[in-house]
Every structure is written in structure tokens, then in C-alpha cells.
Amino acid sequence: MTVDFASRAAELREQLQYHIYRYNVLSDPVITDAEYDLLYRELLQIEQEHPELLTPDSPTQRAGNDLSEDFPKLRHPAPILSLSNAFSAEDLTAWEERNLKLLPAGTKLDYTLEPKLDGLTIVITYENGILTRAATRGNGELGDDVTANVKTIRTVPLRIPVHKDGPPAPERLVVRGEVMFLKEHFEALNRRQAEAGLPLYVNARNTASGTVKQKDSRITATRPLTAYLYSIVESVGVTINKQWDMLEYLRDMGFHIPPESHLYPALSDIIQQIPTWESRRNQLNLEIDGVVIKTNDLLIASELGVSGKDPRGAIAYKFPAQEASTKLIGVTVNIGRTGKITPTAQLDPVFVGGVTVVNASLHNYDLVEKLDIRLGDTVIIKRSGDVIPYVVGPIVGVRDGSETPIRPPETCPFCQTPIIQPEGMVDYICPNLACPERVFRKVEFFVSRGAMDIEGMGPQTVKTLIDKGFIADEGDIFYLNPEPLLELDKYGQKKVDNLFASIEAAKHRPLSQLITALGVDGVGGTIAELLARHYISIDNLMSASVESIDAIEGIGPILAQSIYDWFQNPHNRKVLEKLRAAGLNMRAEEKVAAGDGLTGLTFVITGTLPTLSRDQATEIIESHGGKVSSGVSKKTSYVLMGESPGSKADKARELGVSIISEEDLRKMVGDQT
């Protein structure tokens, strides 16, 4: 038993050493921080349970270290400490209780809440207001001298105070902060790389670290780094007793302090704020991996002292990791209803952001090539704002040569038709209109919500109907017989009855929904509504000229041509005639206006409303003469906000657009219910 632990501990030590080297010396880690943490914690646990296995050279026995050999070393005036971590509200409460036991009975604590910036820690020294030295964190006691590079960072003042009317600069001030790329700057940097045909940077944090440790500070100067300062390591000539005062003081001196930092009177207020932070995380212009909670009273904090390497007065609340690395074991090809091909990555299952991910979109082959992703690569998976995981890029360092490039297929995997890439387009498509996969996707779209909305007819049912040869196109849905369906597995009387009732109901959908369902390229619900209102019947639309369609406001020449072409296609016409013969509604009804109280107003809906669905809210607004659009802009009159709103609410505040609730809307239209 002990033998197993001994060999496992040795293995872990060796792995950790290697990763420390990759991370700190090469700035090119092959695993994510979270994975490193896991290995580290496993080793720590073995060593705690079997102290005899602890070796003096174990990675657990030394503080973090980012020293490289190329820089002279600077000694920090006081050790740069790390923080202990919390992963739940319980951890935080336990932390406070432990602290209160160490303090006189009845002590009340207030706290600051700051984002935990995911960058590179630096320590900057000012003497009589002049920046004299800057060092990396290093091992906490010694750091690399990166003064020349830090001086190129525009948000680091070379002289303080920056404003004349600020407090005078103290004799000596040593501040600690974080250097990082803002998301937009990192993206811009990568765009530049792409334009120059160079490989893209995968990870903002490591790139920032590599940039600060550039030997040639002229290169550093071309990279738009940002720095936030959040604490005073040492000072002569100024005394500050509260963390919050410290932040305000730093701000007054002209430093950037971590955005959205606040002071709260009690830990319970902080705990309440955490969900907000988690949801806001992805909307920030910078990477954060948690929040930092600090005891506001610095005298109490120093009284609490340190436990191991960590001060007791502060703690980091870490968000679940949103990044992980895993192996790309395959690529499958998806064909959409328009024929567009999207490659999907098949991954070794990996836990990231709270769920296990096995698939991730690779978007298009252009991107695959730009990122140089190869089959067999170890890739970094990220799950951010949109919750949908995507492949950030490969970790080139761990290739063993067996990786193979990913190319678009020569022929469609479903119909063997040669794949083409239309001129000037990013996408590859299967041009075969009769491609079984395309037909399937088209029918799937036809019956979906927003189109014909046939309940009880999901993708699985559609697939079965096509496979059994019961339908060959959208039109056949309305000529189905119930009897053969009952023969099938899992299709009982009740299910079939429901399905046929839905199909019957679909014959009476508004004209706009029928037009949407046809699946004309570039025509969704909004354009379909325009067409329905303008032409009143399918026949009018079918015989309309390109010029006539182009003349409609909101439709330009490209869409007009696409619509015209669709109706000229013999196959499409055949399907349309089937639908007509089946008795589908092909005329627009006069809209019964419920009122015109909202005429001229534009609404945007965000979040979950208390009682209405988004569709219902849209209907209420439109029936009173208002308009609903998807993005917030200056022209938006009101943003209708529900529970857990997205970034649109922030945008609205930014633009000064009024935010209303469902109740406000009801009042506006004079609804009594």
C-alpha cells in the first residue's frame, strides 16, 4: 500500500517539476492551472497522510517561483504572499469563524471585495514619486528585475502623483499589482498576428507573462499591456489603516485599481455578491479567475498573521475553471440545411466550467488552419460567456509528430458529392440539394418553432420518417397515413394522434411563418413578416420581380435575388404546390390592432420575464404598434428586463436607455390583468 503511495508521490513530484519549468521558465505551460492544482493537491494529500514520503525537494516545500535566468534579481522589501482559496460560501463562513476566534469577542469585520485578476504579479518601487524599480513576484522574496519593460506599460505612472491636486507622493512607496492584457487588446494582438501570418497566442495570461519577461523592451512597448495596482507592500511617509483607504489612496495617486472593487459591511453582503460576479465575469474586459475578499481593517489583518504562506486576513474565492486541456481525438463533419459544412471536434471527455465536454465546434476550416489545430493535438478548451465550449488552440509544445492536419472532406460524407468552396467565401458547402443530410436538416427546420411549429415532430421523428421512406420532402408531411406509423416501435395510438393533430394545426399558421419555414437563404422571421405584409399571398410573392422585392424597405438587392431565385427553382415550386394542395394557409390575415399606444417605440427583451414568454411579450408589443429588435442601440426606446439579464442590460445602462419590467409594459398598454 505504502509502496503505491511512494511511487505515486515520486511520479507527481516529477510531473510537477516539469510543469513548473514549462510554466515559469518557458512561459509555455502544457496543462492548465486547474490541472496543476489537482496534481499539486494530490501530492500534498499523500504527503500529509504519509509524512515519511515527504522529500525536501518536493514542489510542495517551496513557494511559487517564476524566476528565469536572464534577469538580474531584486529582493522584495517584504515577502510577497499568496492567498488561500475558497470554493464555496461555506468555505468563506468557515474562514470568518476561524478568524473571529482569534480576535476579541464581539469584533465586527467589514471587507473589501476585489476581482482576482488573472495576470502576472509585479511589485513596483517609487522613490520620492519616481518609478525606480519593478520586479516580478519571483519566489516571493526575489523577483526578476523587469524595470525597463514595466516602464513601457502606459497605465503604470512613471511619476506620482499623476494629478497635481493629488496628495503629495511619499518618500518611498512599494506597490503590488497585476499586469495583464485586456481582452480586447489580446484579441487585437492576435488579429495582428493573423494578418502577419504568424501563429496565434492561445492564452492571455501567459502572453502577458512572456511580454513582461521580454529581453528587448522595445518589443514589450509594442504590446498594449495594462496594469492594476491593489496593495502597498511598504511605505515611508504615509500611513494607511484600511484596505479601502489604500485603494482610494492608490487611485488618487493615479494608479488603476481593480475595477468594480467595493467595501461591504459584512461577509454576508459579500456572499450575496458572488453570483453576480460569476455571471458578470464574462462581460468584463479582463480575465478574472475569482474574487479576493480582504479584511478592511489592516491592523486586525496583521494581528491575524499568517498561516503557512497565506495571510489569514484575506482569501481568494475561486470560480470553477473555465479552461481545460484535452486531446482532440477526432473531427466529425456536420452539414447544415444550407449545405454549409462545420467541423466538430471530438474530445477526450474533460470537465470544464461545471460540465463534461466531449464535443466542441471548430467553426470553419479557415479557423482550423489559422490556429493550426491538428488531429491528435492536445488542445485548450474554453467555456466562456455563451456557455458553449470552443477550442482555443493547440498546445504545440507537446506534439510528438503523430498529429495530422485537418482538411475539409473531398466529398460530402452523406452523399459523396464533391465539396465546393464558393468564391470569396469562408465556408465549404455540399452543393447537392438532394443530399439526404441537407433534406433532413431542411425538414427539421420546417417543423421547428418559429416555422411551422409542429409539436411532437422532433429531429428523431423526422429522421425515422425519412429513413422509412414515408416522406421525401416537407410537402409529404401533410400526406402521411397513420396506419404505417403505428407499426413502428415506440409509436402508440396516443402519440400518433397527437402528431396528426399538430400537423393539422400547422395548416393554419400565418403566412409569415410559412415563408420562414420554406428556408429561403437569408430569410428569417423578420424578413418573412415583411414579405407577408407586403405581398399578402404566396402567389403575389411567387410572381414578384427582383426589382419589386428590392424596393421593400429592409430588403436589398442580394436578399431580393436570393428570394427570387428560390421561387424560380422547379423543385421548390413542386414542394410549394404540394403544400397548397394539402390546404395550407397561403394568405396573410389582416392584423387586428389591439391598440397603437406603442407606435414608434422600439423594445429589446433580455432575461426571463415573470409570467410572459419572450414570444408572448413580442406579440403584445407588436399588437400595440411597437417594434422588437435584438440588439440595444441608441434607437432603442426601452429595454424590457426580466430575471438574470444578459449583457444587454449593461449596454442599456451605458447608453442611458430606460429599463422597464413586465409590469411596466402591462401598464403602458393598459393591461388590467
Place this chain on the structure above:
DNA sequence: GATCCTCGAGTTCG
């Protein structure tokens, strides 16, 4: 010709 706005298409897991 540039800029702003809007629409459509595609996206994963439980």
C-alpha cells in the same frame, strides 16, 4: 465609402 444597425445561422449540455 464609412459607419451604424439589424437579421440570420449556428452553437453544447442536461
Place this chain on the structure above:
DNA sequence: CTCGAGGATC
């Protein structure tokens, strides 16, 4: 939700 591209507007 986000991105790319079409359309409108200046």
C-alpha cells in the same frame, strides 16, 4: 449569445 454580412444612412 456572438459573429458575419447585408442594408440603411450619412
